[in-house]
Amino acid sequence: MKFIIQRELLMESIQHVMKAISARTAIPILTGLKIEVKNDGIKLTGSDSDISIESFIPKEENGIVNIDQMEPGSIVVQAKYFPEIVRKLPQKTVEIESDDLLKVTIRSGTAEFHLNGQDADEYPQLPHLQTENSFDLPTDLLKNLIKQTVFAVSTVETRPILTGVNIKIEDGFLYFIATDSHRLASRQIPLESNTQNLTFSNVVIPGKSLNELNKILEETEDPIEISVTENQVLFRTKHLYFLSRLLDGNYPETSRLIPEQSKTILYGQTKELLQSIDRASLLAKESRNNVVRLQTKPSNLVEISSNSPEIGQVVEEVTAKSIEGEELKISFSAKYMMDALKAIENEQVKIEFTGAMRPFIIRPVDNDQILQLILPVRTY
């Protein structure tokens, strides 16, 4: 195996597949990074058996030659050292070569590294998904779907299914739903008409997988293909192949949690509310599980406050755009409220309450695609 490549190009691919590689894995060869030289380019692979990532660098692209002096073959290099070596090489190009004794030589300028490699035949084969459950999304839209929901997954393993994001397609709509049973985040979007006949419901992707995927994907409108099988999901762009296992179990039916009526509706500035709750939470962080209080006042005023007897109190009045319905005093987690407000893609927010002890809903004013739900905390 041999090739000469632009160092920057190789580095970018390494960084992608490194997202899947963990130093703690039950299968020792998975601490390595697989390099394959094929006729049409180079493929790097990283995997921790939950997530597998392949990154492809084509030999030529848009008339530019990326890779030179290619001799087919494959090798597994130690992921602990290989990325740092490539990053610190002195020249813009790097030559990588492996021999029959699994020795890997890395050359750049007058620097020469010899690493002990591992046999690529011992590296697990990634499954090749066979499915017709595939659809496309613009990459930046997928990133938004992830960012607006994944923060609400559970971080404790008491109900493992809640550590994932539920993906559904029903009646031509795609849903992303996450809940830790104290709050819920969801986003729905209409799909292209050519995917109208696609339907699935109990697909649950680990939150960790979606966070890693989001780190790798660029903010671009280029399409990403999503394919779902019974126990895996594949995200595929032009040169990237991201495979994740799905979570076992039945995701709870969440639609009945969402109140259909409301008694108090508050319209306000998203950022102003967010910053005010951030300030009120400063004193609440330790003493009372980060709980702040919201109280409606005459003249469209909203009082945000928090009280920690040992430390002090904070109170602030925010002017709402309007307040409709009953007066309200309610307490909730400042962190949940801040997470929810950050997911609202709009300067104006609408909050619908159904009394101090019922879940309430946070939405952008002009958009029903995003819905954030929070259970209040009993303090009165």
Next chain:
Amino acid sequence: MKFIIQRELLMESIQHVMKAISARTAIPILTGLKIEVKNDGIKLTGSDSDISIESFIPKEENGIVNIDQMEPGSIVVQAKYFPEIVRKLPQKTVEIESDDLLKVTIRSGTAEFHLNGQDADEYPQLPHLQTENSFDLPTDLLKNLIKQTVFAVSTVETRPILTGVNIKIEDGFLYFIATDSHRLASRQIPLESNTQNLTFSNVVIPGKSLNELNKILEETEDPIEISVTENQVLFRTKHLYFLSRLLDGNYPETSRLIPEQSKTILYGQTKELLQSIDRASLLAKESRNNVVRLQTKPSNLVEISSNSPEIGQVVEEVTAKSIEGEELKISFSAKYMMDALKAIENEQVKIEFTGAMRPFIIRPVDNDQILQLILPVRTY
């Protein structure tokens, strides 16, 4: 006590004094930050009893009014909450007030915080230094003296005196010296003629104090005054007062460690050598205590290499400007060599060796003020 102040100005002062405040201290009131309103301005104080920092904000400066509605008095606020509160306030100005019950009120816009304060009379008085051992330096020069030496202090407490930097004035020269007994870093500068009669030798400032001081000081040519007493040192700029205890004990005499003759002299590019040793150290980091090897070759070539049987080898040839004297093979800590080369303020470096088992000296080519010394490692 009361005042209204520009929030940015207060924030900057808070950040300075916070460098001295630790959550773990034997004296509970030192977890607080003292605020004093005086006739001419506001003074903030933070201390962990090893380091004390005072920052002064004048009422008026250069015709600009910084502080308004001042009512003299003092209070101690909780350093855990106060900085975050001030940082997140909604308006550009902040009003701070305390009452007889030690309640502190912080107002900005419609946000109002009430914090429980502590009695400023219970805060320890900082000593007022009486000394004639004072001299001035440009602030940026002091920062360089610190950066070029403090990394070489010992990080283990087996010989506590070595965790500090030794400051000496002899014959009109100021010396900064640090050693952990495996390497030594020193810098000397001539002092202004009006301090010619000043002499002291056994002043040892904790490395931690100098690191914190360096973080606060700006890169400016404005003077900083340094005053030394038997057990404390004071650094004073226009609005900052930084007091540190000194270390007890006798600092070892280091001048006899420095070889007076050399057998091999290598002249080279500082950055090229640094990067080459950085690369060679990548494989050495774990297996062999970060040791790399340097070997002179014909035609002014220097071979830098490292070998870790389980991981692999690296070898690189660097072209030296010139090599004088005997052939040489020597091994040393890559970390020590990289630290030393980073302290060389020059593109060209001169390294003087006295055989494979003797300490060697690293200096800028045209400057005897900076001297870095490293003990080699026995590997042959």
